[in-house]
Amino acid sequence: MITTGTREFWFATLALALGSFMIFANVHMTQPLLPQLAQTFHLTPLQASWSLTVTISMLGLSLLIYGSLSDAFGRKPIMVLTLLGAVATTLAISQVETYSSLLILRGLQGFFLGGLPAIAIAYLGDEFERKAVLVAVGFYISANSLGGVTGRLVSGFVGEHYDWQTVFLVLGFSSLFLVLLFIWLLPASKHFQAKAFHPRSVLADMRSHLQSPLLLTAYLIGGLNMMIFLSLYSYITFVLADAPYHLSTHALGMLFLTYLTGSFASAWSGRAALWLSQPICMILGILLLMLGTLLTLLASLPLIVSGFLMNSFGFFLTHSTLSSWVSQHALQARASASSLYLVFYYLGASVGSFYLEPFWQWAGWSGVVGASLGIFAVTLSAALWLHFRHKPSTQVFSSTCV
Incomplete structure (x- = not known):
């Protein structure tokens, strides 16, 4: 090894x-x-x-x-x-x-x-x-x-x-x-041992994960949060490329440096889980997402950037905590459970624009913010439900960030 x-x-x-x-x-x-x-x-x-x-x-x-x-x-x-x-x-x-x-x-x-x-x-x-x-x-x-x-x-x-x-x-x-x-x-590979490919076994594991309320709730929180988080970056590029900002393509690319606060949040989430429960960490992350999104309604460019710095921290705090939660609460086939979480995560990212587009056409960035807060309210409610269903555990799992 x-x-x-x-x-x-x-x-x-x-x-x-x-x-x-x-x-x-x-x-x-x-x-x-x-x-x-x-x-x-x-x-x-x-x-x-x-x-x-x-x-x-x-x-x-x-x-x-x-x-x-x-x-x-x-x-x-x-x-x-x-x-x-x-x-x-x-x-x-x-x-x-x-x-x-x-x-x-x-x-x-x-x-x-x-x-x-x-x-x-x-x-x-x-x-x-x-x-x-x-x-x-x-x-x-x-x-x-x-x-x-x-x-x-x-x-x-x-x-x-x-x-x-x-x-x-x-x-x-x-x-x-x-x-x-x-x-x-x-x-x-020196220690790899091939296993027969059994599609039925793979499907049975996935069905078992989806039938677990604790896992399914985590999947939905991760997918819905990602659905909004990534799409907010997409729509804000159109806001900032237009009047009164007129940012260049290069400047728009610089906006994504706000992601770096997410790297810090992912590392910090493991320490936070030592003195806060995982659902509380999720709740804090979603509240930061809501506050950061509201901040972008102010017309000041520095405040918009500050909102996205806050969003990134809140999103990755929740995402990394959810990843650990899935590992902890999967009773079998943990790798399959984690993969299924990522499927929800990426599929959520892929449908965000379809959800937000009617609100963009109706009321521009204000409509996007309002629709986003509605989804965050749903994920906040789901995290609160996990909090009341949560049984404290002494086991700590490392967080992941994708």
Whole structure:
């Protein structure tokens, strides 16, 4: 088994961190480009947001497939194949001229991008000793959020000075370099034991998770929160690109630096769980989401940015706590339970624009805020229900952030 501090440990950890960085940079790359795509292809904000929606939804659905496939056919081969597929589709998108072609390839890209997130933790569990897993997961999770922020920043900077096709070209070749490093650095599996692929067993585990009120409530809170959180960033780009702000594509990309407070919240959530119950942590996070969203109604740009800093902290505090809650309350097949949580999480992200668009058309940003607060009220009520159903436990689980 790979132990902490060894050459193999650092090579494998760096490989998975680079792969994670590349995945989430590609997932979120179109978000600062939404106003530019809308102008180029004569789209509504909802139609432009499909360039993100289709990728996230396909990534979420793919999580149901790759984990079981890797149990049967191996970890590294599937991760390598899916990473190469993601690079190929990124480069192919840089050559398309119609929005429909872009959407088709973004969907295929999302399907490939789900390979590494579905398998990485299982690879660590196979090859690393327990202490080494805990250290490596910390680096891996940090790379998730850092990749998402960097992808948006690069996209905003390149998109301002060139065009959206160049963004895909730059990120495509950058991703290829990272994938080659991944292939070279990641050690081949030595302790993997293939298991027969039994779809009925997989479906039975998922049905069992969905029949658990505690798990199902956590899934719904995570999915609904993500549905609003990500979509707020999409719609605010249209607000800030218009009068009186007139922010450039580069400046819009800088807005996503507010995500960094989420990294701090994820790390802090584990400590908070030592003296507060997990449902209370969720409640605090959702209240911060509501307060930050209300703050964006003020016309001042610094206050809008402050609202999103607060939103990011509140969202990731709740998300990381929910991830730990799922691990703690899954009575069997914990990996399957966590994967199902991520499916709700990503599918929630993929439908947010469809929910908010009528409110945007009706009352602009004020309508979006009002509709968002309605959903947060639902998730707050669900977290309160978990609080009253909660039985304290002395076991502490590490948090995750995607």
